[in-house]
Amino acid sequence: MLSIAILTITATLVLFLGFSKNRDLILPFSAAGVGVAALCLLTNQSLWNEWFMNMMNISGPSKAFSVLILGLSLCIIPFINEFRRRGTEEIADFSGLLIFSLIGGIMMVSYSDLMILFLGLEILSIAMYILAGADRKRLNSNEASLKYFILGAFASAILLFGIALFYACTASFRLDAEVLQNSTLLNLSFLIIFSGLAFKIALVPFHFWAPDVYQGTPTIFTATMATIVKVSAFGALFQFISLCNHHMTEWIYWLLSLIALTTIVFSNILALQQKSVKRMLAYSGISQAGFILIGFLNLSPEKSWSILYYLFAYSTASLVCFLVVHFVEEKSFNDDHSSFRGLYFNNPFLAIVMSIALISLGGGPLTAGFMAKLFVLNNAAIAGNIALVVFALIFAVLSLYYYFRLINQMFSHSNEIKSWSIEYPYAGILTVLSIGTIIAGILPNILVDLLK
């Protein structure tokens, strides 16, 4: 709980810092705040742990989820500075909102009471609605923000309805309450809550918002959506399923595998023909979410590491992709496939880190993505879901087509060679993420032991 308090204070102070003329302090301060919060989590500071009458509890897997969220945000915060280059000076607002969204994220992954889930989801979402429209002067950004807001509100309503139904059945918001008993209505409430969360995760058929919103949103915040929001939503789903595992019928798992399958099939097919790289990455994110969902099939707390590992692999790789897309967009003003042509000759560094990330997303060996897919599919195979594994593998191979098409594009000669430069801090973050991807791929057990 201490970390949430720290984050809240940091975010508020950052908003005040926005008044001062000197804006150089804002980002270091934000990063420091987030860093301290992450340290508190890592060192098990147990101050105020019993807050909210035990309505939330950061321990075990939820701690890992929270640390992952904070770590990702640490990689994103420095990039907010890029807005100043474009002449937008309100970075204090962006940074503050981003930190507020982290609070929401942490609440979402550590709730045991559905009210906290709802609160966290709203805190996260409202911040993200605004950030989606960060580029106020661009119509696309406004459109994305509005779309995200309307659909998000719709999904929140569904979630709330599910929670209400849950309360009607059990007279409690607590998932671990003893009063639970199996009834059709209760199962229906699970279904509705799941649908609300599936919207945030962007699983088929609740995914329609994702490509549109991803494309319009300023790329740095697209990266936030693709990583932090997704990790938080998966954390919420994990918490939800692991806390009321024993009340779920077999049927729910059957439904999960069905959704995983449709998600993988549908998103990969749609990704094939995308011309915009951001949309392609949006679909790729949807398909990865399908893979992660496979990890939920025979869930037990000891197996949470495979989901976390996958989330780590996915979010590091996808973060790198979006950040590189950001730089390409800066230089060529769009995110078309064709603007990536010859990237290697313009800036070899960007092309190489992007290739590593794409290979990891595609599940190439020696990257984290390979091990992640291996672990998750291995789980499903042990559970006896061979057909699902086979289908998932077929579509994983299919996905290589669009990843490698982009890599191919980056390494082809283009007519004009421009020399693009990238500042060292940014390069440093990208390098760290790429090395993380490779190390986790070669020596997976380092991470797995941590997660266990």
Added chain:
Amino acid sequence: MNFEGYIHLILWPTLIGFLINGIFGSKLSRKMSGVIACIGPLTGLLATSMIYLTQPLLEAKTVIIYNWFTIGLGNPVNFSVYFDHLTVLMLFIITGVGSLIHIYSIGYMKDDPGFSRFFAYLNLFLFSMILLVTGSNLVLLFAGWEGVGLCSFLLIGFWFKNTEYNKAARKAFVMNRIGDLGFILGVFLLALKFNSIEIVKIQESFGEIAKNDPTIVLITLLLFLGVCGKSAQIPLFTWLPDAMAGPTPVSALIHAATMVTAGIYLVARMSILFNLAPFTLNIIMWTGVITAIVSASIALKQNDIKKVLAYSTVSQLGYMASALGVAAYTTAIFHVMTHAFFKALLFLAAGSVIHGLQGEQDIKNMGGLKSKMKVSQIVFLIGTLAIVGCPPFAGFFSKDEILASVYSWSFWGFVVLAFSSVFTAWYMFRLYFSTFHGNYRGTQHTWEHAHESPWIILFPLLVLAFLSIIGGFAGMPEILSHHHLVKEYLKFSMVDHTHTVSHLFEYSLWGITVVALLIIGILSYRKYSTIKKEDFEKEEDIISKILANKYYLDEIYSIIFSRPLKSLGSWFKNVFERNGIDIYVKAPGALLNKASLELKPLQSGNISWYMISILLGFLAFAILFIFKF
């Protein structure tokens, strides 16, 4: 420092050297990248010596360095190494010869634009080789096996601007892939049958298995196919002579001293398994014997100095394989060791000659070089005497042991091997005399520029020459000494069959060897020390033509395999594929692309449609839920 520390010192420096030279190579000075590359094998050699001196290793040790990942129902895949005497001996060969060749390469490659790339590959090769001999499970073994194949491909095609060289590299790779297919199938079968990937565990469960158990025979045959590919046995040996396209140090390191012995090592490591399959052993022996004679006879008529040595390598590998085939595993490893010394020596000396003549490799254009290159000539002579089996040089003891072992098992195999020994003597003396004696047959210009190589090249030659002289004493036969050092050292690692031959046989074998060598030496001296350039072309009778063209094996392969396959392939391509397969293969792709385009309008950007789809999706689930399908 403890045992684990030495292991790290053996494993990692080469990998680090590869990474440094591979990533920052272009920014380093030549001296720096050469030194960095040499650190790897030298520390490896040092650490191996320390293990040899301080660790008795009476029992094999398995050290888990890192728990790699766990798969299935808790089968851990470890990054772990397996150390016994065989490992140590192989490490000595790999790091020892490897270090010398690294040092030599600094001199040999000093003007090459790809200097640091070359050293990066060499280091990666050594790392893979070390992984191959130390890996304790089949996954690591396979990683090393494939790694050396990859490096061999990269190094053969090192001068990649020459199309011929690239073809040679591709040929090596494809031939190796054929073998690897057998290898990988064998490995899968092993893992399946014994339900473990740890070599030790697999060996423990051999006890219950009957001899000539069909699965074991199949596994050993498949593994032997892999051995054929990597260790250049008939029918997969044709890649090795072509592999001489690579720089000479590569030929010495990979295609003579280490990589090609990987197959021999594999059989020796799995000796218990192979002992269970006498059927396979017989096949191995005869493959080895035939390989030995065929390649030795081809070498008789080759005029490229490196090609002759390449065929002699194939022939020597045939000897090793036949030793394996008679279950004389220690003998095979002993020959691996001596062969590593003298073959590396011969290749490097040949490289020194080539270096001195600005890249000339054809012996037609050599001759009389002894006045210009004294050191190279002497060491080459030592190498020649070692390979032909002249007492007391290294090759004598190991070859003698192989001949004796094969004799005790199969008379006709022995006869064929003896014949190929005669061939060996003939082509090696021919090579030596026509290179260093007589008159120079090349252009005046190269003669004037011909020079002895610098000391950095000569130093490794001298060390190897020394080893080629004394290396054989490590394994003296029974009639001379009761201490066969190699056998005693390896007795914990491998299970040999005993081979006893009468003392009379040994003595007569020696006598005949010495007499035959003398006769052949004198004959070839008279013929080749005065030979003129035209004489090389004169020998145009039918047999020499066949031999010069390598039994037309490439052509035969092309007629038997490539051409029918090609015409079959073109039929398939033009008729069957276009009308039959294409429709089905392209259909999914086209369908997916079409589906992708057709589904795109779903993403209309229209919010109300999105909301409806969410509701529809939810309703579909709810209906499924209510009706439970």
